Amino acid sequence: MAAVSTPYDLYYWPVLPGRGEVIRMILEDAGVAYRDVARDEGFAAITAVREGALGEPRPYAPPVLKHGDLVLSQSAVIARYLGERHGLASSDERGRLLTQQHFLGWSDLMAETHETHHPIAVGLHYEEQRDAAKERAHHFLANRLGSWLDHFERIVSHGEGHHVPGVMTYADFMARFVIRGIEYAFPSTFDRHRPQIPSLLSLTERVEARPALAAYLASDRCLAFNEHGIFRHYPELDA
Amino acid sequence: MAAVSTPYDLYYWPVLPGRGEVIRMILEDAGVAYRDVARDEGFAAITAVREGALGEPRPYAPPVLKHGDLVLSQSAVIARYLGERHGLASSDERGRLLTQQHFLGWSDLMAETHETHHPIAVGLHYEEQRDAAKERAHHFLANRLGSWLDHFERIVSHGEGHHVPGVMTYADFMARFVIRGIEYAFPSTFDRHRPQIPSLLSLTERVEARPALAAYLASDRCLAFNEHGIFRHYPELDA
Missing domain, CATH: 1.20.1050.10 (Glutathione S-transferase Yfyf (Class Pi); Chain A, domain 2)
Structure with a gap:
């Protein structure tokens, strides 16, 4: 797994809150470095990810989180991964x-x-x-x-x-x-x-x-x- | 957490496969002791669970798994819990x-x-x-x-x-x-x-x-x- 200090790349629709919003909230709350990639690069960044730009197996749909060489999709999985690394999880x-x-x-x-x-x-x-x-x-x-x-x-x-x-x-x-x-x-x-x-x-x-x-x-x-x-x-x- | 040898109680509709079926598959594959409670006791067992019979907070809907004093719902959560205990999970x-x-x-x-x-x-x-x-x-x-x-x-x-x-x-x-x-x-x-x-x-x-x-x-x-x-x-x- 990548170190906590490795920056996060989030891929989500740049024009709406939605399944990606809770991911944005967790990243903002943690105060960590992250890039909301499609806000910079547009929809094409998401299309590229869905066509395999981050490697195989490609995700079905955003949100997608890239952290080092780990690529995750499904908001529940990403939220759990980030929440447990950044103080938003139970200790047991x-x-x-x-x-x-x-x-x-x-x-x-x-x-x-x-x-x-x-x-x-x-x-x-x-x-x-x-x-x-x-x-x-x-x-x-x-x-x-x-x-x-x-x-x-x-x-x-x-x-x-x-x-x-x-x-x-x-x-x-x-x-x-x-x-x-x-x-x-x-x-x-x-x-x-x-x-x-x-x-x-x-x-x-x-x-x-x-x-x-x-x-x-x-x-x-x-x-x-x-x-x-x-x-x-x-x-x-x-x- | 309860010991692996503690029996499992599954609550799911006794007349259909559905969100509970993958849970049944995992339990059967593991060869562990479990009770498919509503197969024995009928729909009333599920109604009772939804009304708090296993304690609070009560689950919204079946499948529900009781293991010792742990009560879980959501098939993804139950499947992960059982899969990781019974050899159906990655080691990393x-x-x-x-x-x-x-x-x-x-x-x-x-x-x-x-x-x-x-x-x-x-x-x-x-x-x-x-x-x-x-x-x-x-x-x-x-x-x-x-x-x-x-x-x-x-x-x-x-x-x-x-x-x-x-x-x-x-x-x-x-x-x-x-x-x-x-x-x-x-x-x-x-x-x-x-x-x-x-x-x-x-x-x-x-x-x-x-x-x-x-x-x-x-x-x-x-x-x-x-x-x-x-x-x-x-x-x-x-x-």
Whole structure:
């Protein structure tokens, strides 16, 4: 494995937060040297990686992290790798397993949120699948979102403010990102859920108050949510 | 952590293979004592776990593994935990990271396959969303399945027959399960892809030839694919 001081190269879409955002958050929080390669070089850098520019086996999709001669994809794997190297992990095996479990839970919720605007095909525009999207969003907001939020509120409440008691982990960072994403995508529905999730809202604010993260969030390195990403605000879906 | 000799309790739907099947495969391959609790006690055992019977924080959904006082959910986390304890993991960190990455890739493909028959809501019957399912399946089979299979074929080909060179891992088990699932769901389409994936087909057969797994697959403990599960055969979707 490369030394911690070896710089990191992150490959992720340069125009949206998304699966790469929690990786950016971890790197910024750690204050380590990293290059957000496609912000410098454009989409072509990602295309090259998907065509084998970093070697074989090539990754299926970004985010991709290169660290020395190690090349990783899948946000859960990258987040775990970085989180455990940079102080965002439990010191015991049980805590590390649960951190990964909770991260993957938030990933599942994020994936369900993405499906609300792309229920038919990722290769079609939203406007080409709007009717199905309205149906999917209706079911998601009526039957899924509340149970997911109940689930995570219970975890963080039992964890005394964290997913794993007593320690800030990359699962907490992921929670902050997904909470802000859902708030952006479905502001009206989210407002109705606020009283249900005091522990999650408090955690979100505590993550964002970490000095290095606060500086990142206020910088132009941090991309705003928009309608190219996973979390999109289409008012007709927020019914 | 509990000793390896502590029995395992698995909670998963007793009527279908699915996200729990790779866990069953790992336990059977290892030849360890385990109880498939809901096969004995029915759905009520799963409902109880989701309502906190194994303690807090309760899991969101099965599969759930109880080992001593450790309770885990998320198939990727359980598979890693068991795989690393029972000889289905790399001996170095790079290999362990890549195993998890590839497992999650197969999980993504499995999730996309599930969406083909439930594009609108998991809470609705297939028959209530058949038109959208036909559209989703068309796009999946035309634009996604081939690129996923190319991706994994390249990995296993570069890995000399495994996802991680030289070692049989729980990612190889997951590949076998998803390959068989897609073959079941879309037999006509899958037949056309066979010439494209010699390494994956060989791996599938080598996994199934492991003596303990061969015995499991031939036993009544192994549930057949059916139309309650993730991989469902609806001829109208296999166009």
